[in-house]
Amino acid sequence: MTPRQRFAETMRLGRPDRVPLLAEGLRDEVLTAWRDQGLPADADLDAMFGYDRRERVEIDLGPRPEIETYPTSRPGLKAFARHFDPADPARLPADWPDKARAWARREHLLELPIHSGLFLSMGVNDWRRLEELLYQIADAPDLVHEMMVIRGEFLAAMAERVLADVQVDFASFSEPIAGSNGPVVSPRTYARVVLPSYRPILDALRAGGVETVVLVTYANPRPLLPAVVEAGFDCLWACEADPAAMDYRDIRRTFGRRLRLIGGIDLDAVRAGSDAIDREIRTKVPPLLAEGGYIPLADGRVRADIPFAHYAHYRRVLQDITAG
Numbered sequence: 103m104t105p106r107q108r109f110a111e112t113m114r115l116g117r118p119d120r121v122p123l124l125a126e127g128l129r130d131e132v133l134t135a136w137r138d139q140g141l142p143a144d145a146d147l148d149a150m151f152g153y154d155r156r157e158r159v160e161i162d163l164g165p166r167p168e169i170e171t172y173p174t175s176r177p178g179l180k181a182f183a184r185h186f187d188p189a190d191p192a193r194l195p196a197d198w199p200d201k202a203r204a205w206a207r208r209e210h211l212l213e214l215p216i217h218s219g220l221f222l223s224m225g226v227n228d229w230r231r232l233e234e235l236l237y238q239i240a241d242a243p244d245l246v247h248e249m250m251v252i253r254g255e256f257l258a259a260m261a262e263r264v265l266a267d268v269q270v271d272f273a274s275f276s277e278p279i280a281g282s283n284g285p286v287v288s289p290r291t292y293a294r295v296v297l298p299s300y301r302p303i304l305d306a307l308r309a310g311g312v313e314t315v316v317l318v319t320y321a322n323p324r325p326l327l328p329a330v331v332e333a334g335f336d337c338l339w340a341c342e343a344d345p346a347a348m349d350y351r352d353i354r355r356t357f358g359r360r361l362r363l364i365g366g367i368d369l370d371a372v373r374a375g376s377d378a379i380d381r382e383i384r385t386k387v388p389p390l391l392a393e394g395g396y397i398p399l400a401d402g403r404v405r406a407d408i409p410f411a412h413y414a415h416y417r418r419v420l421q422d423i424t425a426g
Contacts, residue, residue, distance in 0.1 A: 106271055109314075110271065112362075115395050122397050123421065124364070129403075139409060140410070158213045158215055159212060159213065159214045160195065161260065169185055174242075182249060186252060188259035194263070202267040202268050212268070214274070216257055217253075217257055217300065217303060219275065219279060220279055220292075223253050247295045257303050258302035258303045258306040261306040265312070272314040273307050273312050275315070276318045279326070280320060292329060297329055315337065316338070317337070319338065321344055322343070324344075327357070337361065338362070341402050343365070348401075350363050351386060351389060354390060361395075364397045367398055369400045373408050374412075
């Protein structure tokens with residue numbers, strides 16, 4: 103099977119030749135550290151570990167121009183909306199027609215990252231702006247909701263624009279909204295203020311033939327998951343997760359196979375070494391693989407403090423346990 107076929111069959115709860123083996127996206131500083139540990143400079147990690155290639159559609163989904171001050175009352179919404187023009191030709195790369203033609207012939211996975219979540223959409227890039235937004239959610243939730251609706255309608259139009267030219271294998275929403283103790287906003291507030299603004303995007307994706315829509319989360323968003331599943335997300339990719347709250351075995355028991363899963367392997371086990379890696383993978387992965395709709399992967403970014411020997415052991419155990 104090609105990577106595309108393998109991914110689609112996994113997400114359809116079918117019988118792939120094996121589940122996809124996704125790469126973590128190793129940064130240069132990690133590879134530099136590993137070369138200092140003896141990894142040959144010309145080592146081909148793709149061939150060594152059997153990665154299924156994945157590419158992302160890179161388009162400009164941010165405000166144009168950048169927003170200096172976010173609205174504090176309804177009269178500011180009209181000016182806010184002017185920052186999000188889906189017809190702006192600069193939102194697609196200049197070589198978009200060439201990319202679309204090349205993607206039509208591809209065998210690898212193509213992901214459309216379509217939303218950056220509540221906080222990043224509302225300009226949170228420091229503690230001051232986070233505090234402002236949290237007070238605004240408490241004091242003027244309808245205003246925040248309307249801003250999110252403007253963003254949602256813009257992103258739905260952008261999804262339609264992309265999908266008119268390109269068939270993608272999955273779309274993703276990133277939602278960095280939680281710490282280790284849980285989400286920063288309540289499930290009720292999230293369901294009221296945020297999730298309805300995602301509906302136009304989800305509808306546009308489904309209409310454009312996107313079968314799998316992934317919510318990428320961080321830390322411990324567990325209390326939000328019932329509303330997320332109800333809203334129409336069908337796959338969870340939990341990154342840098344709290345290992346107890348976001349244990350995929352428990353999440354599968356709660357939501358069944360309607361919520362597909364990517365990730366779930368505690369990166370701290372990879373950091374700890376072979377015994378911890380064996381225990382982590384061999385106790386968690388087989389039951390999830392047996393049920394289907396699951397792609398095993400470490401739950402965070404591999405950093406330079408993880409020795410190459412640990413990483414190689416993790417990937418080889420993963421190859422062994424997922425072999426068709």
